[in-house]
Amino acid sequence: MNFRHAKTFLLGALALSFLISLFGGQISSYPLFVSYNIGISIIMAVSLNLINGYTGQFSLGHAGFMAVGAYTSAVITNQFGGLNVVLANGIFLAALLAGGLAAAVAGLLVGIPTLRLRGDYLAIVTLGFGEIIRVILQNMNAVGGARGLSVAHSWTNLFWTFGFAAVTVYVVAALVNSTYGRGFIAVHDDEIAAEAMGINTTKYKVTAFVIGAFFAGIAGGLYAHSTQFLTPGGFGFMQSITFVVMVILGGMGNTVGVILSAILLTLLPEGLRVLAGVNHLGWIGNTRMIIYSLLLIVLMLTRPQGLFSFKKSPAPK
Amino acid sequence: MTEFLQQLINGLALGSILALIALGYTMVYGILRFINFAHGDVFMLGAFAGYYLAPKIAAVLPLPSIAGALVVMGISMAVCAALGVIIERFAYRPLRKQPKLTVLITAIGVSLFLEYAGQFVFGAAPKKFPAILPALPVTHLGGLSFNSNQIVVIAVTIFLLLALRFIVLKTKIGTAMRAVSFNPEAAALMGVNTDIVISFTFALGSALAAAAGILWAINYPAIDPLMGILPGIKAFVAAVLGGIGNLPGAALGGVIIGVTETLVSGYISSTYRDAIAFAVLILIMLVKPSGLLGKKEIEKV
Numbered sequence: 060m061n062f063r064h065a066k067t068f069l070l071g072a073l074a075l076s077f078l079i080s081l082f083g084g085q086i087s088s089y090p091l092f093v094s095y096n097i098g099i100s101i102i103m104a105v106s107l108n109l110i111n112g113y114t115g116q117f118s119l120g121h122a123g124f125m126a127v128g129a130y131t132s133a134v135i136t137n138q139f140g141g142l143n144v145v146l147a148n149g150i151f152l153a154a155l156l157a158g159g160l161a162a163a164v165a166g167l168l169v170g171i172p173t174l175r176l177r178g179d180y181l182a183i184v185t186l187g188f189g190e191i192i193r194v195i196l197q198n199m200n201a202v203g204g205a206r207g208l209s210v211a212h213s214w215t216n217l218f219w220t221f222g223f224a225a226v227t228v229y230v231v232a233a234l235v236n237s238t239y240g241r242g243f244i245a246v247h248d249d250e251i252a253a254e255a256m257g258i259n260t261t262k263y264k265v266t267a268f269v270i271g272a273f274f275a276g277i278a279g280g281l282y283a284h285s286t287q288f289l290t291p292g293g294f295g296f297m298q299s300i301t302f303v304v305m306v307i308l309g310g311m312g313n314t315v316g317v318i319l320s321a322i323l324l325t326l327l328p329e330g331l332r333v334l335a336g337v338n339h340l341g342w343i344g345n346t347r348m349i350i351y352s353l354l355l356i357v358l359m360l361t362r363p364q365g366l367f368s369f370k371k372s373p374a375p376k
Numbered sequence: 377m378t379e380f381l382q383q384l385i386n387g388l389a390l391g392s393i394l395a396l397i398a399l400g401y402t403m404v405y406g407i408l409r410f411i412n413f414a415h416g417d418v419f420m421l422g423a424f425a426g427y428y429l430a431p432k433i434a435a436v437l438p439l440p441s442i443a444g445a446l447v448v449m450g451i452s453m454a455v456c457a458a459l460g461v462i463i464e465r466f467a468y469r470p471l472r473k474q475p476k477l478t479v480l481i482t483a484i485g486v487s488l489f490l491e492y493a494g495q496f497v498f499g500a501a502p503k504k505f506p507a508i509l510p511a512l513p514v515t516h517l518g519g520l521s522f523n524s525n526q527i528v529v530i531a532v533t534i535f536l537l538l539a540l541r542f543i544v545l546k547t548k549i550g551t552a553m554r555a556v557s558f559n560p561e562a563a564a565l566m567g568v569n570t571d572i573v574i575s576f577t578f579a580l581g582s583a584l585a586a587a588a589g590i591l592w593a594i595n596y597p598a599i600d601p602l603m604g605i606l607p608g609i610k611a612f613v614a615a616v617l618g619g620i621g622n623l624p625g626a627a628l629g630g631v632i633i634g635v636t637e638t639l640v641s642g643y644i645s646s647t648y649r650d651a652i653a654f655a656v657l658i659l660i661m662l663v664k665p666s667g668l669l670g671k672k673e674i675e676k677v
Binding site for chain 1: 474493612648661
C-alpha cells in the first residue's frame with residue numbers, strides 16, 4: 060500500500076465503517092456475526108503479517124495474545140451493568156485498549172526470551188507460549204476455568220470492528236513504510252546483514268511482537284463482545300494456524316493480499332455452510348471442512364507464492 | 377520412593393510412544409528441513425488401521441495373542457508407510473523448491489484433511505480399541521506394579537529404536553539418508569536418488585508412527601480421529617527438545633517429555649499436564665537454543 064494514500068485510506072475507512080454501522084440494525088444476526096468475524100480476521104491477519112510477513116519471525120501463538128485481550132476486556136466490561144449508549148461505547152473502547160495493552164505485555168514477555176531462537180525453533184516456542192496461556196486460563200477459576208466465561212454485553216458493532224481493522228491496516232502500513240520501519244524488512248531479508256548495518260535487530264523483533272500482540276488483543280476484545288462466551292479451548296493452536304494460513308495465502312508481507320485472504324478464508328467455511336442448506340447439496344454439510352482442507356492444499360500447490368501476490372516477491376525464508 | 381518409581385515407569389511408557397512419533401518428525405526435518413504437521417494424524421491412522429484390521433486378523437489367527445498382535449501391528453505399519461509415501465508424493469514433492477513455509481501450510485492442510493476425513497469416514501465418536509494382546513496379570517515387584525501393556529510398549533519401542541539404528545547406520549539406504557541429510561545437492565551429484573531416499577524416509581517415519589498408534593491404543597483403548605493432535609504436538613516438542621534432525625535426541629526428548637508430564641500430573645496437578653511439555657521446552661531452549669543433542673548451526677554470510 061502506498062503510504063501517501065494511507066491517511067486518506069484511514070479516514071475513508073473509518074467514515075465508511077461508521078456509515079455502514081448505521082444500517083447494522085437492519086442486518087439480520089447471522090450476516091452481522093460473519094461480518095464481525097471478517098473484521099476480526101483482518102485485524103488478526105494484518106497484525107500477524109507484521110511479525111511473520113514483514114519481520115520474518117515465524118510466530119504460531121497469535122491466538123494466545125487474542126485470548127489475553129478477550130479475557131481482559133470481558134472481565135472489565137462484566138463489572139458494568141446496563142449503561143446508556145455513549146457511556147457503553149466509551150467503556151467498551153477503554154476495555155478494548157486495556158485488552159490490547161495486556162496482550163502487548165504478553166507479547167513483550169514472549170518476545171524477549173525467544174529472541175535467540177530462529178525459524179522453526181521460534182515457531183514451536185511461540186506455539187508453546189500460546190498453549191501455556193490457554194492452560195493457565197483453563198486453570199483460572201476467576202474467569203470460569205474450562206467451563207468458560209460469559210460476557211455480559213454484546214457491544215461489538217460494525218463501526219468498532221471495521222474501524223479497528225482500518226486502524227490496524229493503517230498502523231502496519233505506515234510503520235513498515237516509514238524510515239524506522241525499513242528495519243523490519245531488513246531483519247526479514249537478512250538478519251546478519253541488517254545487524255552489520257547497525258540495525259538493532261532485537262529491538263525490531265520485540266517491537267513487531269508487541270505491536271502485533273496489541274492488535275491481536277483488541278481483536279480478542281471484539282471477539283469476546285460478539286460471541287459473548289469465551290472458552291480457553293477456542294484459542295488453541297488450530298486457531299493460531301488459521302491466522303498463519305491467512306497470512307501465507309495472502310502472500311507474506313503483502314497487506315492487501317492478506318486482507319483479501321482473511322476475508323476469503325472467513326467466508327469460505329460459512330459459504331460452504333450456506334451451500335449445505337440448498338436442496339441436493341446437503342452432503343456439503345458433512346464434508347464442509349474436508350472441502351476446506353482440500354482447497355487449502357490445492358491452493359498451496361497451485362499458487363505457492365500466495366493467492367494475491369502478483370509481482371515477483373523476494374523469496375521468504 | 378515406590379510411588380516415584382511407579383510414576384517413572386508410567387512416564388517411560390508414555391515417553392516411549394512419544395519418542396517413536398518424534399523420530400518421524402526429526403527424520404523428515406533432517407532431510408527436508410520442514411515440519412511435517414500431518415505426522416500426528418498418521419499416528420491416528422495407525423491406530424485406526426489396527427482397529428479395522430483386528431477383526432479381519434481374528435478370522436485367521438487367534439486374537440488376543442502375541443502373534444496376532446504382531447501381525448496387526450506389522451500390517452498397520454505397512455499401510456501407514458504407504459500412506460506416508462503417497463502424502464509426500466502428492467502434497468510435498470511438487471513444492472520441494474518452494475519456501476519451507478509453503479510446504480508447512482500444505483502439511484497443515486493435509487493434517488486438517490486427515491482429521492476431518494477421519495471424522496467423516498470413522499465417525500467422530502471415540503471407538504473402543506479391541507484387546508489384541510492377552511491380558512497378563514499385573515506383575516508386582518517390591519511394591520511396584522508392572523502392567524503387561526507397559527512392558528510391551530517399552531520393549532517394542534526399544535526393539536524399533538535398535539532396528540532404526542541398524543537401518544540408518546548399517547544399510548545402504550541408511551547411508552544415503554545420512555548423505556541427503558548432510559547435503560542434498562552433493563548427495564545427488566554422487567548418484568544418490570534423493571526422491572527414493574525421501575520416500576523411504578517418509579515410509580520409515582510413518583511406519584514408526586503407526587507402531588506408536590497401535591501401542592497407544594493398547595494402553596489407552598479409546599481412539600478417535602482427533603487423537604493425533606496432542607501427542608503429535610508433544611512429540612514435535614520432544615524432537616525440538618532433543619535437537620531436531622538428531623535421532624537419539626528425538627528418543628531422549630520423548631522420554632524426557634513423557635516422564636516429566638507423568639511426574640507433574642502425579643505430584644503437582646493433572647490440569648497443568650498439557651502445558652508441561654512446552655514449559656520444559658522453553659526452559660531448555662533458553663539455555664541451549666539448538667536442543668539438547670543438536671549441533672549449533674553456524675550461519676555463513
